[in-house]
Amino acid sequence: MSKPSPRQPVPGPGLVRLAIPNKGRIAGPINELIEKSGLHLAEGGSDRRLITRTRDPNVEILFARPIDIPEYVASGVADLGITGKDMVMERGSVVEEVLDLQTGKATLVVAVPEESDVETVADLAGAKVATEFPAITRAFFDRHNVAVTIVTVGGACEATPHLGIADAIVDLSSSGTTLRTNHLRVIDEVLTSTTVLVANPASLTAKREKIDELVLALESVIRAKGQCYLMMNVHRSALADVREVLPGLSGPTVMEVASDQNLVAVHAVVKEERVYQLINQVKRAGAKDILVMPIERIIR
Ligand SMILES: Nc1ncnc2c1ncn2[C@@H]1O[C@H](COP(=O)(O)OP(=O)(O)OP(=O)(O)O)[C@@H](O)[C@H]1O
Numbered sequence: 001m002s003k004p005s006p007r008q009p010v011p012g013p014g015l016v017r018l019a020i021p022n023k024g025r026i027a028g029p030i031n032e033l034i035e036k037s038g039l040h041l042a043e044g045g046s047d048r049r050l051i052t053r054t055r056d057p058n059v060e061i062l063f064a065r066p067i068d069i070p071e072y073v074a075s076g077v078a079d080l081g082i083t084g085k086d087m088v089m090e091r092g093s094v095v096e097e098v099l100d101l102q103t104g105k106a107t108l109v110v111a112v113p114e115e116s117d118v119e120t121v122a123d124l125a126g127a128k129v130a131t132e133f134p135a136i137t138r139a140f141f142d143r144h145n146v147a148v149t150i151v152t153v154g155g156a157c158e159a160t161p162h163l164g165i166a167d168a169i170v171d172l173s174s175s176g177t178t179l180r181t182n183h184l185r186v187i188d189e190v191l192t193s194t195t196v197l198v199a200n201p202a203s204l205t206a207k208r209e210k211i212d213e214l215v216l217a218l219e220s221v222i223r224a225k226g227q228c229y230l231m232m233n234v235h236r237s238a239l240a241d242v243r244e245v246l247p248g249l250s251g252p253t254v255m256e257v258a259s260d261q262n263l264v265a266v267h268a269v270v271k272e273e274r275v276y277q278l279i280n281q282v283k284r285a286g287a288k289d290i291l292v293m294p295i296e297r298i299i300r
């Protein structure tokens with residue numbers, strides 16, 4: 001195993017260092033996004049790697065825990081970082097949010113045991129509140145002028161009320177499964193979080209061109225998510241009926257079919273969730289030779 005070469009703490013002017021989660025819930029989807037954007041990580045392997053090159057010699061990837069990424073970006077150790085908005089807020093890091101990656105959606109909630117007589121945040125005055133997010137929790141209760149004792153935990157927060165460690169929790173919820181399984185109910189919402197791309201403010205100026213290239217690549221993958229490409233041949237007489245059925249980004253594209261003057265080719269970008277219904281509708285309207293293709297990226 002080659003020793004990692006000694007690196008300057010801050011990436012030089014010609015290099016953009018992007019910090020992404022090495023593990024945890026969003027690590028998988030972010031790795032997939034990076035691959036689909038065409039960046040492609042140079043070295044495969046386990047989540048023990050720390051820094052790796054990409055297909056672009058001017059972009060390298062730094063692997064880190066989601067909670068550490070905001071400060072890596074704020075300090076300039078990384079020019080860019082992908083983590084949850086909740087992590088950025090918990091650290092209070094001075095970074096610029098460049099892109100919402102529309103994944104990793106979760107709500108930070110205040111929850112109490114189902115049998116608790118607590119109904120509102122004000123009812124928690126003098127209570128103990130367990131959380132992985134002490135800074136956000138403190139600010140929330142201060143905004144409500146409610147004095148609580150915050151108990152900071154590293155995870156698995158839902159067990160604390162049943163262990164007598166806390167009266168309430170402030171924790172992330174997305175499907176709500178963990179709360180229900182642990183017989184907890186939500187009494188208020190603190191914030192909603194999604195996974196975001198954040199930038200070091202100085203890097204955003206000094207490396208604008210390279211960062212814009214990266215944002216364009218990531219954005220094109222996000223825009224293509226849930227979309228697919230429909231192609232079909234239609235008799236001219238049926239074209240009006242088929243066009244009525246097809247939405248498309250800016251209306252379907254209609255082209256001549258060289259081998260048959262009576263036919264036209266109709267192409268459209270459609271939502272994957274509509275394909276089943278659309279195919280039956282265009283078929284009834286007279287389309288044939290219908291093809292459905294995945295879309296990797298859409299660049300406007
Ligand atoms: N249940 C969830 N649903 C959606 N997104 C979530 C959920 N839990 C965490 N996240 C998001 O994933 C990001 C990283 O959280 P995650 O819990 O994966 O990291 P971690 O807590 O450091 O790792 P681990 O959970 O293994 O301790 C957070 O910024 C958060 O916004």
Ligand SMILES: O=P(O)(O)OC[C@H]1O[C@H](OP(=O)(O)OP(=O)(O)O)[C@H](O)[C@@H]1O
Binds near residue numbers: 155
């Ligand atoms: O609403 P749900 O879909 O059930 O998800 C909520 C759970 O997800 C997070 O846990 P995570 O998996 O990150 O483990 P952790 O608590 O150890 O961070 C969060 O802390 C909740 O426990």
Ligand SMILES: [Mg+2]
Binds near residue numbers: 024155
């Ligand atoms: Mg977690």
